[in-house]
Amino acid sequence: MDDGVQTQIERQRMDADIVCVGFGPATAGFLATLSKQLVNADGTPAIESAVMPGLPPQVLCYERSDDIGFGVSGVVTKARALRATFPDLDQAQIPMATPVGEEKVLYLLDPHGASRRSAALRLADAFIRAFQWMLPFEQHGLKLPWTPPFLHKHGGMVLSLGQFMQWAGAQVQATGTVQIWPGTPVAKILIEDANPNMAQASSPASSAGVSPGVSIGSGALPQPAAGTDCATLTSRSKVVGVRLLDQGVDKKGNPLEGFTPGMDIRAALTVVGDGPIGPIGQQLEAHFDMPHDHHKRDWAVGMKFVVDLPENTALKPGTVLHTFGYPEPEIFGFLYVHPERVASLGIFVPSWFDSPVRTAYRYLQHWMLHPYLWRYLQGGKLRSWGAKTLGESGRRGEPHLVGDGYARIGEGSGSTNVLTGSGVDEAWATGTQLAEAVLELLKVKKSFTKENLEATYVKRRRASWVEREARVAEKSRDGFQQGVVRGLMGMALAGLTKGKLTLGGEPVQPWKRIPSPEEYYRGKIPVAEIQKLRKECTIKGVSLHGVLMDRLGWPAIPFDGQLLVSHQDALLMGGKVQAPPGYADHVVFLYPELCQKCGTKICIEACSGQAIAPGENGVPNFDREKCVHCGACLWNCSQPLPYDSERGNIAFRAGTGGLHSAEN
Amino acid sequence: MNTVYQIVVCAGIVPDPLQTLEPVASPSGPALKNEMMLPAVLDPWASHSLYEAANLAKHLPGSKVWLVSLGPKAKLQQVMMTVAQKVPFELVALDGPGGGFTEAAEVAAMLAEAIQAIPGLDKSKLLVFGGWESASRGAGATMQMVGERLGIMDQFQGVDELKIAADGSLEILERIEGGKHQISKCAGLPALLGWATGNLPEPKNNPQIGMVNMRTVMPALQKAKPVKFAGDGLSFVNVALPKQLRETRIVKDKSPDDVAKEIIEWIKK
Amino acid sequence: METILLLAHTETDGSLAQSAREALHVAATLHKSVAVSQLVVGLIGENVQSAADAIAACPATKYFGVIGKDFSQSRYATDTAAAEAICRTSGATVVVAPATSRWNRVLAGVAQRLGGHVDTHINGVSANDGKIAVNRWYYRQRMEAVLNRKQRPWFMLIDPGSQPACQSRSGTASIKNVVVELSDACKRTTVIGVREPAADAQTIRPDAQLLFVTGAGWTKKQADGQPHVPEAEKLIRGFLQLSRASLGSSKSLVDQSGEGQAILSFLSHLNQIGQTGATPRHPKGLSTCCHGEEPHTVGWRFVAERRAINLDPNCGWARGKADVLYVADAFKVMTKVNELLAAKT
Secondary structure: OOHHHHOOOOOEEEEEEEEEEOOOHHHHHHHHHHHOOOEOOOOOEOOOOOOOOOOOOOEEEEOOOOOOOOOOOOEEEOOHHHHHHOOOOOHHHOOOOEEOOOEEEEEEOOOOOOOOOOHHHHHHHHHHHHOHHHOOEEOOEEEOOOOOHHHOOOOOEEEOHHHHHHHHHHHHHHOOOEEEEOOOOEEEEEEEOOOHHHHHHHOOOOOEOOOOOEEEOOOOOOOOOOOOOHHHHOOOOEEEEEEEOOEEEOOOOOEEEEEEOOOEEEEEEEEEOOOOOOHHHHHHHHHHOOOOOOOOOOEEEEEEEEEEOOOOOOOOOOOEEEEEOOOOOOOEEEEEEEOOOEEEEEEEEEOOOOOOOOOHHHHHHHHHOOHHHHHHHOOOEEEEEEEEEEEOOHHHHOOOOEEEOEEEOOHHHOOOEOOOOEOHHHHHHHHHHHHHHHHHHHHOOOOOOHHHHHHHHHHHHHOOHHHHHHHHHOOOOHHHHHOHHHHHHHHHHHHHOOOOOOOOOOOOOHHHHOOOHHHHOOOOOOHHHHHHHHHHHHHHOOOOHHHHHHHOOOOOOOOOOOOOOOHHHHHHHHHOOEOOOOOOOOEEEOOHHHHHHOOOOHHHHHOOOOOEEOOHHHOOEEOHHHOOOOOHHHHHOOOEEOOEEEEEOEEEOOOOOEOOOOOO | OOOOOEEEEEOOEEEOOOOOOOEEEEOOEEEEOOOOOOOEEEOHHHHHHHHHHHHHHHHOOOOEEEEEEEEOHHHHHHHHHHHOOOOOOEEEEEEOOOOOOOOHHHHHHHHHHHHHOOOOOOHHHEEEEEEOOOOOOOOOOHHHHHHHHHOOOOEEEEEEEEEEOOOOOEEEEEEOHHHOEEEEEEOOOOEEEEEOOOOOOOOOOOHHHHHHHHHHHHHHHHOOEEOOOOOOOEEEEEEEOOOOOOOOEEEOOOOHHHHHHHHHHHHHO | OEEEEEEEEOOOOOOOOHHHHHHHHHHHHHHHHOOOEEEEEEEEEOOOHHHHHHOOOOOOOEEEEEEOHHHOOOOHHHHHHHHHHHHHHHOOOEEEEEOOHHHHHHHHHHHHHOOOEEEEEEEEEEEEOOEEEEEEEEOOOOEEEEEEEOOOOEEEEEOOOOOOOOOOOOOOOOEEEOOOOOOHHHHOEEEEEEEOOOOOOOOOOOOOOEEEEEOHHHHOEOOOOOEOHHHHHHHHHHHHHHHOOEEEEOHHHHHHHHHOOOOOOOOOHHHEEOOOOEOOOEEEEEEEOOOOOOOHHHHHOOEEEEEEEEOOOOOOOOOOOOOEEEEOOHHHHHHHHHHHHHHHO
16 A cells, blocks of 8 residues: 555554664663663652653553564673673573683585685685694584684673563563563654644644654655755654554555554654664665765675584583584574573575575575584474574664654664674663663753754764774675675774774675676576576476575485474474464565566575565565565665665565564 | 443463473473473463453443453563553453463462452453463363352353343353354353354554553552462373374375375275 | 262263263273272263163163253253262262263363362373373373372363273163252253354364365465465365365464455364364374474374375475375365266265
8 A cells, every 4th residue: 555545544643752663682772771760769750751741751662573582683792781781680580591601713614515615715625624634623614723802702691682682571561661562563654844834743633633744754665856955855854753554454555354554653752773674764764864975785694593402412501603614605604502402503694695596594504514513413403493684784884873853773773893793782782872861861851852862872872882893893894895705804904903904895785796697607507507497496486596506516405304494394393483464565576677677586585484486477476474574685686776776676664473483 | 231241351371372382390290391481472262252352341331351360470471562452451460370281270269269359340240251271271171160169150161152132141152063053042140151263353453552451461460469389189190292203105206196096095995 | 999980961862972982981991990999870961861771781880860851951050060969979089071062161160069170181091000090182282191180079071082982782771860959040041052054164074084184375376376266265165075074274274364365265263273273083184285383283183094285395294294295286186086086976
């Protein structure tokens, strides 16, 4: 349903003081800090609500997934910010948490000869194999004898972020001062224009009806009018709240029986912490643009298993392994050991991995089967599975952090440190910084203007370790644009020189990097054969990567029904993926003609849940029931919009459902 | 009809249906592996009864719904954040074990006590709702025992439909064998209904209902009465997942016609 | 001494159902295993003599009956009163009953009145050294427990179809009539009828030899890139009419009705099997286009012989759970199956 129709619908309205979008680590940090100071010890309000006089501020948080703690990722963290919020943090209270123990970085060689390795890597591999007797080499894996200190997490924690978020959510809600509502996606940001003709918008509106003078951030990406200066025109636009997702609609958003229009939640401050692919963050960036020279072009999809390790496992709780080199040199792996023989393990497939068949699931299985790891995993059992996008642009991907009526925190605000590979601690810290700023403003009854938020929140953030370390990291990964070896060297150089020296240039948009399968496999698989395979796969409605990988010599996966299971069984047994009925598709192919001319269909190949499949007339099909909301389709799309080269032809909107595991 | 109903819904919490469940031994008897880590939902059949209760209350002005729920407080709090946006209710919370291996009779005693303690409860206006079975103990026994303790002689299980006539009598459809429904007419209140699925869809999330409910949900959780169960006289010899692995013969290369012939032979055998 | 009571109600025609004979088998076996025990029978119905006579040769030493028109109805108040009276009169310590909808409604309440305990969904009862243990399901048939109890009376509801039926010969039973005075409060409810599904409606039919399970694959796009829902409906209806099979469905297929998607019009939640549906018992089961691991496959836990048709050789309904998996297109196979069935009729 287009927005023209949407605006005709009568919507209910509810007023709050603060509305938060998304309950991830950043919002948890925000609410944990805020909630402690809203009420005095005697139960009276420490600060009074503007919408409910006599009561403490009404703080609401809407989370799209069906419960808090679903759809996030396992983590190793230094936990500096977490400990600052919870000085008496008892790890034993958080299931699956344990102190970091042994840390290792491993270079994995390819035991099958199927991966695509540069001449430099092949030479290095030959050297390692030739001198393996004098190296810390076993089972086709080389343990790096030294790793730079910036990679270490000593003193930190191995966590299940799902369990941690459930714990944090319980702590926050137990204060009784904030409400977190899962299963309630925020569809739109409500932006009020400062145009005097629209002034009535700021007056209290009736409890029903369309809020006048309010424009709506669109789930689809709006095309700016030619010749306008978006930044100037919108500089005094004000965020006045959010609109929740329509319920009781069909796949296309058309009303069905039981149609319930998403309610408008108006608030003086909207806190946007909806992650790297969150629709509200996207809408803000579309409306307010990105700051000069800032962009989001570096991404990765992380896919993981949580595994019951075999009874006789040699892995001790707190063990942290990081790998690179296999199944493709560009793919990084991790294995973190929790208490009670449980491990979180998985891979990251980055946007600069130039293969058009970047299928995380099959690569993850090959990675697990690598002899160095399989000796630990054989006999293990899948407990949980999931996938998530990581925003890898770091500080370069930082959007406008604040504006009138809104502030951004967490990964979507560019807080992830791409050098140290740390995001949760930083996200949490930005949340606490905003909470402190908000409390400061509330106490002196100052409004949430851009200037006031800059003077409080942004100032705190700029002065913090998050910013300091992000500046060191800012260009540390640019070398990967020109290959893995150069990328690793660049990281080391940046890390060891505190960011003074870096390698590589400006990252380019992922779509510029994606070759067609015919180009990528030139000299390995004849074009005619690829086309024949593509035709067969399209008829079967499946992706192409499986047959191409078979063709290149990747061995078949020996399914065992326990740990090595089909992709769909991983969704069911691991992710417990579900989609409640009555919501529109959140993945939308904006311009069918762009899909029709697309040769790579990388959205199908990259889809973490096999939710995108070949469809009619060259436009892929989307199956909401299989989507894990990883968002990889958003940034993998090889077709840029004609009017915005930073965005692809896939809209990733607000949606419910997805993973139902709290162990990830 | 101007009857005002007091509808008390008993609904526990159970693991989200798609979770992998595995029994383990604990000091207090069998339990689920990682029980506190498993995402929980309001028991599915009891949820249907809650929706039916809310629908009834909506159409009978002045009527009210209470939700009596027993489970670990932290889990109850979590589940309420999903349920509280659905329909209006007042929560009566009991903080205790919510797993399936507890004794139905003990749970019933606690639920009945909590119901009787609801201020202003009037049996002549009372409808007690619940699921006909839970997704945990799955016994279909607790509600009858609650009803007995409350002295309710008109009880129905596997209910799919309730109609209230102008004279206040109830017409009830219960599931019986063979995909049939038994139709009963009950002269009036009090009555107890253990619901199957009913006919109502899951209500949409309504933030305003959530806001209103939370005014009573959080205080109810804060004053949730702790309960413990003795499980006297009951001992579990063994709890295990069924050994059901079969040797599957995979037939890959037969034509559809040949497969059809083989299936026909098998069916007729 | 254990007094083991087989508690049954008669059918509308005064007979005993198969499930009652199965419960009798359990009670009789238990009596045999517990050295110091007696077996008694309690029957409730408008008239119970013919039912008692039908099992007169069983090892029961006494027969109790609560009879009368008031007890012909499947109604909580009168059934609890009757069951309570028989239990008290007989001095039963162990009460074995078939898990019919009628007994499921009342026996937990009777146990409460008598200060006893109840176990349901029992699929096995045993006794070792006089110690009785029952096997029952928890978490919707996903785990099985063996448990015993010290308290008496102990009510046991036996899942129909889980036990062999007692083949006791008929004879003449001497029934002790237990008189139950009913107050008006017991008669506030009246059974006014039974609603049967429409003749062509497809529901789970417990008496069918075959359970035909339909999965969400029937409504998905097929090899030509198009969904073929009307064709799927025709094939499934045709098969059910020709085979007289019972129809079960996966949850996802039933749920699609809320999505505005094309669905099989005759499916309802009554067809749903699995974690949030039924777990019917049938000698044979054929799953088509189903996918999923536990808990979805719980739906055919109690199906003895299982076969599956699926294009996915790793189909979770099949691997390790079915006896045979046909990796084939169900549309094509079922078209031929219907042709063959039609030719034979």
